[in-house]
Amino acid sequence: MTIYGIGGVSGTGKTHFRTSCEGFRDVRVLDIADVYEESLAQGHPDMHWRTALQVFQGRVRGWLEEDRSSDIVLEAFFRPDGAQRQAIEAIARGFGVDVIWGWAWAPRADCLSRVSNERGGHDSSERRQKRLSFIKTAESSFFRERPEESLASLATRAPTRQT
Numbered sequence: 001m002t003i004y005g006i007g008g009v010s011g012t013g014k015t016h017f018r019t020s021c022e023g024f025r026d027v028r029v030l031d032i033a034d035v036y037e038e039s040l041a042q043g044h045p046d047m048h049w050r051t052a053l054q055v056f057q058g059r060v061r062g063w064l065e066e067d068r069s070s071d072i073v074l075e076a077f078f079r080p081d082g083a084q085r086q087a088i089e090a091i092a093r094g095f096g097v098d099v100i101w102g103w104a105w106a107p108r109a110d111c112l113s114r115v116s117n118e119r120g121g122h123d124s125s126e127r128r129q130k131r132l133s134f135i136k137t138a139e140s141s142f143f144r145e146r147p148e149e150s151l152a153s154l155a156t157r158a159p160t161r162q163t
Contacts, residue, residue, distance in 0.1 A: 001097050002071050003060070004154060005088060007078025008104030009142050010131045011111030014075045017104055017151050023158025024073050028063060032056050032076040036127060057087050064095045071159050080146065102154030103146040111135045111143070 004024070006014045015031065018024050035052045056076065063072060078084050078101065085101070092099045106114075112135050115128065
């Protein structure tokens with residue numbers, strides 16, 4: 001069993017990559033944006049990112065407790081060497097599960113355009129503004145390729161379907 005972590009700034013194409021990669025089509029998926037969307041649907045439009053992260057990590061832990069035979073794909077920012085990654089790696093270690101990271105990237109202007117033009121879905125207007133603000137101020141290294149975590153490499157390591 002493996003956890004595949006797809007990281008990157010909002011608007012870099014994490015979901016597009018996952019949905020276009022055949023190996024990830026039948027894998028359990030948890031996107032931190034879904035945590036926000038559920039919070040919004042329950043009438044809590046201003047969930048703090050730390051709370052969302054705790055819910056996200058709790059779900060990963062719960063899935064591993066239920067079933068350690070099925071792979072999982074996670075989508076979130078997953079800052080390189082950041083707390084999100086460390087938390088997921090610690091959870092995985094506790095269950096004896098491997099984690100493989102992939103980094104989605106795009107130019108800052110593309111990310112701003114994509115997030116600005118999104119329709120519906122995961123965001124309250126306040127959260128969308130926070131995402132746009134983050135994109136505008138994030139360090140430039142987040143908008144560059146990380147060859148050691150290329151999505152092409154991650155795709156080659158995706159699960160293969162058994163026929």
